[in-house]
Amino acid sequence: MMANVEECGYLGLRAIRLTAGSYQAVVLPDIGANLISFRDIDRGLSFLREPTPDEMPVFLTTPTTWGIPVLFPPNRIEDGTFTIGNMTYHFPINEESRQNHLHGFLHNTPWTVEDSGRLEGEAFVRLAVHVDETHPAYQIFPHPFQFTLEYRVTCTGLRQTADVVNLGHWPMPFMLGFHTAIRIPFSPLSTERDYVFTATIGRRWELNHRMLPTGACQTLNGGEARISGEGIYPFFEPMDNHYTASPQNGRNYVTVTDKRFNLRLVYDAGLRYRHWMIWNNNAEGRFFCPEPQTNLVNAPNAPVPPDASGLLMLSPGERWTETSILYVEDVEGPVLSR
Template identity: 25%
Template sequence: MSGTPPSGRQYRIMAGGHEAVVTQVGAGLRECTLDGRPVLDGYDEDERAPDGRGQVLAPFPNRIADGRYTFGGRTCQVAMDEPERGNAIHGMVRWLDWTEVSFTEHDVVLACVLRPQPGYAWELSLQVGYHLSPGGLTVASSATNTGTEPAPFGMGFHPYVGLGADVAGLELLVPAGSHSPVPADRDERPTPVDVSGTSLDFRSGRAVGDTVLDTVFGDLTRGDDGRAVVHLTDPGSAEGVRLWVDESFPYVMVYSADGVLPAERQRQSLAVEPMTCPPHAFRSGADLVTLAPGDTWTGTWGLATA
């Protein structure tokens, strides 16, 4: 057996007291330390990524019911890698080797070509770049339709944000006016529900407590720079981390890690997932991006200290 880690080559980048590790497999974010403090609940070099930690989710984030969908007159069947719930989950590139485009002390750019196959009948050229600066980590991604037909597309990322403590005692701010429960009929578009007066209203920031989150948030409030910012803060130390998304990501999913294994990792972080579309969008069409031949989608998100 070779000495190569399960996630392939490890790309360590550094800048301004910050450090991150990006993996060849899936172009995932395995570690991130800002101002000397870990802000991700990642995984060890000798592990493969558990629970989607730090992974890139393309050409769809989240799930497709039955792994089956129709687009442009083509019916496709994605491998059902969540068989207990009858879903395909988290895209098709997270276990592939990505190709190095560039690698410096401060940043790394990786690329992947998704070829036509039974689960996806189109061709995409994907690129993800991680850049560290004194301001934190910026993740810039793009997808280009290199085929000859319009292609369906969605993008997401799966970092587990944490401050080394049980999330119950941390304060969470999510600038979202609504959440979108998954309809019983996965072919239906989800109907946004106002968070006002509910346990899912985190717009002013409050303790997570015993709230269980596996929630798609939308109607994000943005600053003048177009960014929506999720804050996670330790009220005892006043230290915190911010995850921001640009306007290419209209949704943020927050998962309180209640079902991860081993049990001691449960509720030790929050998966805060930038997403272009809600779950099952390849079936419902909700906010599904259609890329014409030659078109490119771009999106950016990042991490910074609070």
């Protein structure tokens, strides 16, 4: 099985293209290490929302609704501010209508290509961002750390490994998510109505008018109950909802099924992502975003204990890592083991 990795261009941007078997992925190192494309070339399937040439100005300004952007920290921080111990953090207000900070500082930061290559039928690229006193992000997040993101493409699919290590001398708050934008339909021969999705969601967190958790949970409606069961159309109603993860059979995942061709995209996020955000852009169609997160929205300020909020503190030298996988299977086909 042939595999290849090469530097290429993507709508005028530097990109790294990985190919193995029928799968192909493209990563943009200079735009937050965004995995902007994941395709099955042989079957003509394109799984992620990619910007058109006309959308590139918006993408370059706000790249969080295309591909797989890194959210660090994910989602909203009330007033852009939180305090842990003796340290207060101030993030810029970039959601002015609700006076929140939104999506962190790594999704548009240039990353370094640390390594890439081919090994036993797979192609890989390893990207990293190193934050220290010289990095602009240090002004709002004064912790030295390294974030390494590795993508591997094989004949069975795509594997993402996120690895973060605290390089400082004091505990570092850790909150991570991915704003994964799945294209609907991903087959050009299908329609949006051919698709249903499932997700291993548990409880829905109640959100206030600023889209911040109140600490209470709400009963799932009938459509939401189908998300964790038989599945439902991704645009059955407008969704901007936050859920606890409720793994099934030891796995934490989203599936998107094309009923016309009996194909299923599986996004197995890993058990260390304890929450899901599901956003479908006001049910307008074309794409929706199942977003795995380690933590509750606004976790440092949320009125719940850390074991419920998912807020982690990495000790000096401590490392956090998790692997997610994306692949396609026949509806009655086997499930790739982690």
